[in-house]
Amino acid sequence: xxxxxxxxxxxxxxxxxTCVLVATLSALLPATVSARTVKDQTGRMVNLPENPHRLVSxxxxxxxxxxxxxxxxxxxxxxxxxxxxxxxTSKPHVGTMVNPSLERIVALKPDLALGTPEANxxxxxxxxxxxxxxxxxxxxxxxxxxxxxxxxxxxxxxxAAEATRLVAEMQAxxxxxxxxxxxxxxxxxxFVVWYRPLITIGPHTFIADVIRAAGGVPIGANLKGEWPxxxxxxxxxxxxxxxxxxxxxxxxxxxxxxxxxxxxxxxxAVKDGRMYFVSETIERSGPRLVDALExxxxxxxxxxx
Amino acid sequence: xxxxxxxxxxxxxxxxMFLLLTLVVLVSLTMGAVHLPLAAVWRALVSRGGNSExxxxxxxxxxxxxxxxxxxxxALSVAGTGLQALLRNPLADPYVLGISSGAAVGAIFxxxxxxxxxxASPLAAFAGAxxxxxxxxxxxxxxxxxxxYTLILAGVITASFLSAIILFMLTLLSTRDVxxxxxxxxxxxxxxxxxxxxxxxxxILLAIAGIYVLAKDLNVLLLGSEEAAxxxxxxxxxxxxxxILASLxxxxxxxxxxxxxxxxLLVPHLGRMLVGNDHRxxxxxxALGGAILLVLSDTLARTALAPSExxxxxxxxxxxxxxxxxxxxxxxx
Numbered sequence: 001x002x003x004x005x006x007x008x009x010x011x012x013x014x015x016x017x018t019c020v021l022v023a024t025l026s027a028l029l030p031a032t033v034s035a036r037t038v039k040d041q042t043g044r045m046v047n048l049p050e051n052p053h054r055l056v057s058x059x060x061x062x063x064x065x066x067x068x069x070x071x072x073x074x075x076x077x078x079x080x081x082x083x084x085x086x087x088x089t090s091k092p093h094v095g096t097m098v099n100p101s102l103e104r105i106v107a108l109k110p111d112l113a114l115g116t117p118e119a120n121x122x123x124x125x126x127x128x129x130x131x132x133x134x135x136x137x138x139x140x141x142x143x144x145x146x147x148x149x150x151x152x153x154x155x156x157x158x159x160a161a162e163a164t165r166l167v168a169e170m171q172a173x174x175x176x177x178x179x180x181x182x183x184x185x186x187x188x189x190x191f192v193v194w195y196r197p198l199i200t201i202g203p204h205t206f207i208a209d210v211i212r213a214a215g216g217v218p219i220g221a222n223l224k225g226e227w228p229x230x231x232x233x234x235x236x237x238x239x240x241x242x243x244x245x246x247x248x249x250x251x252x253x254x255x256x257x258x259x260x261x262x263x264x265x266x267x268x269a270v271k272d273g274r275m276y277f278v279s280e281t282i283e284r285s286g287p288r289l290v291d292a293l294e295x296x297x298x299x300x301x302x303x304x305x
Numbered sequence: 306x307x308x309x310x311x312x313x314x315x316x317x318x319x320x321x322m323f324l325l326l327t328l329v330v331l332v333s334l335t336m337g338a339v340h341l342p343l344a345a346v347w348r349a350l351v352s353r354g355g356n357s358e359x360x361x362x363x364x365x366x367x368x369x370x371x372x373x374x375x376x377x378x379x380a381l382s383v384a385g386t387g388l389q390a391l392l393r394n395p396l397a398d399p400y401v402l403g404i405s406s407g408a409a410v411g412a413i414f415x416x417x418x419x420x421x422x423x424x425a426s427p428l429a430a431f432a433g434a435x436x437x438x439x440x441x442x443x444x445x446x447x448x449x450x451x452x453x454y455t456l457i458l459a460g461v462i463t464a465s466f467l468s469a470i471i472l473f474m475l476t477l478l479s480t481r482d483v484x485x486x487x488x489x490x491x492x493x494x495x496x497x498x499x500x501x502x503x504x505x506x507x508x509i510l511l512a513i514a515g516i517y518v519l520a521k522d523l524n525v526l527l528l529g530s531e532e533a534a535x536x537x538x539x540x541x542x543x544x545x546x547x548x549i550l551a552s553l554x555x556x557x558x559x560x561x562x563x564x565x566x567x568x569x570l571l572v573p574h575l576g577r578m579l580v581g582n583d584h585r586x587x588x589x590x591x592a593l594g595g596a597i598l599l600v601l602s603d604t605l606a607r608t609a610l611a612p613s614e615x616x617x618x619x620x621x622x623x624x625x626x627x628x629x630x631x632x633x634x635x636x637x638x
Contacts, residue, residue: 080612080613093612094612095611095612095614096613098488099614100612100613100614101337101338101339101607101611101613101614102495103338103339103362103367104338104339104611104612106339106358106361106362106366107358107362109358121484121485121488122485123488123495126496126498127496130498131361131365131366132361226479226480227480
């Protein structure tokens with residue numbers, strides 16, 4: 001197997017060290033049902049093949065991780081939603097994340113499918129299992145969880161060293177942000193999932209965690225659920241410092257439109273023009289999450305000229 | 306058109322419909338997101354096994370799904386036929402009467418207290434269907450006798466009330482569960498394991514046979530319940546029997562494959578156009594016709610946007626609603 005020429009000898013040897021460490025640690029762990037039956041991050045028992053080399057990815061973030069680990073060639077299929085890296089779009093598609101075609105997956109003869117409960121249905125995993133295709137699931141609802149998922153997939157796919165290096169790079173960038181924004185006042189940010197009706201994010205979601213890591217405070221710490229609704233009456237007294245919108249194709253109004261919208265136009269953030277689009281990768285638990293984090297940190301804490 | 310329900314005709318019609326169903330099944334087996342040559346499908350069917358992916362696709366993915374479509378299609382159509390005869394109302398079917406919604410509430414409730422859709426829920430769905438049926442029956446029973454329009458109204462209102470309950474339960478469940486349930490609610494034949502088919506098939510066939518036993522009584526009931534009583538039919542017992550069996554069929558159908566609308570409404574109409582009003586002939590025609598229609602609909606659902614799959618309930622609704630409106634206008638005019 002060839003390794004990508006990123007990182008120097010130091011990173012390589014530290015990766016090797018971690019690899020050895022992980023191997024020793026996993027040997028010390030209590031024995032599971034059989035040598036290769038492992039519990040994945042979602043708690044399902046998975047019969048892992050010895051050396052998986054025909055992979056099907058069932059979610060865009062997993063596709064990105066697989067490519068970042070240098071396994072793009074071993075990916076034999078992905079979903080219609082997998083749009084990054086660009087090569088991923090030309091892989092054979094198995095359908096959408098929620099309702100892929102089982103027979104398409106079977107026809108690709110994968111030895112391992114990779115999924116996540118954030119994008120896929122449990123039923124899909126169960127069905128594939130019955131058809132003899134093991135499904136390994138990862139899940140993350142924090143920044144830290146994303147790093148753990150990448151590390152975990154690295155281990156499962158025999159790329160622990162690459163994963164360690166990737167995670168270390170991401171961690172370094174996260175640390176740099178943390179250092180830069182340390183001690184600065186934390187703006188209170190409203191993340192607008194949808195504006196009519198206003199749907200925002202719950203305090204325990206992925207996006208809320210990224211906002212906190214970027215040095216902001218997601219408003220509505222007492223909101224319940226993952227995608228709570230907020231009325232404009234409730235929003236007015238909360239008066240966020242910054243309003244964030246996801247940069248998606250389905251979000252049609254321009255930021256200027258909000259200055260004319262009743263209820264919205266009285267908000268301080270709208271009057272001051274502190275409204276921003278953040279890139280979609282903010283909700284993608286993969287390598288590019290740090291890009292979104294940096295982007296958001298620069299919005300919440302603009303660099304002084 | 307009316308065909309006399311002689312035993313010979315019943316057998317003839319059933320055999321013809323069965324052959325048609327077999328043909329539809331064979332065609333459906335060759336269609337899917339993966340193109341398989343006819344020869345490969347045939348080899349997979351004949352060799353019964355083997356681990357080639359053609360065998361896996363044909364025997365483990367397409368065939369179980371087609372078998373489930375046959376069972377659910379027959380179940381919903383027979384339930385609809387029975388209810389329409391009982392209520393002497395061509396608008397009656399498990400959906401209009403709220404029985405399906407009751408079954409859905411039961412199934413979601415089972416999931417809520419720790420089950421899984423499509424696994425532990427048939428019993429809860431049956432319970433939900435039964436309770437709803439009894440409730441609608443009591444509501445619709447004005448002055449001690451069953452008034453069919455009151456009953457339909459009671460059903461419609463109960464159905465919309467239960468839909469609100471479903472929405473309420475969905476807002477309380479986690480996003481992950483909701484994604485699965487939303488798909489199941491739209492009608493989805495893809496998730497039932499083969500092992501469950503072995504339990505569901507006899508249950509559905511027995512319930513259909515149970516309604517068939519009452520076929521003659523249903524014929525007499527078409528004259529009106531008083532007339533039927535004069536002619537020696539135990540009206541209360543026939544009503545109870547058909548209600549229980551229709552609830553059972555609906556409960557099983559909804560718990561395995563969600564809300565597949567219009568079959569129970571449409572198929573009895575088509576059946577009457579084909580063979581007339583005699584239930585000894587109409588019931589087998591509806592059972593096999595419902596099976597054929599659902600296999601066709603699901604084949605369309607699997608292939609129209611391949612590799613993505615449509616919920617089969619959307620297909621039956623899109624195809625069924627216009628046909629139903631056409632039928633309504635034709636009978637009215």
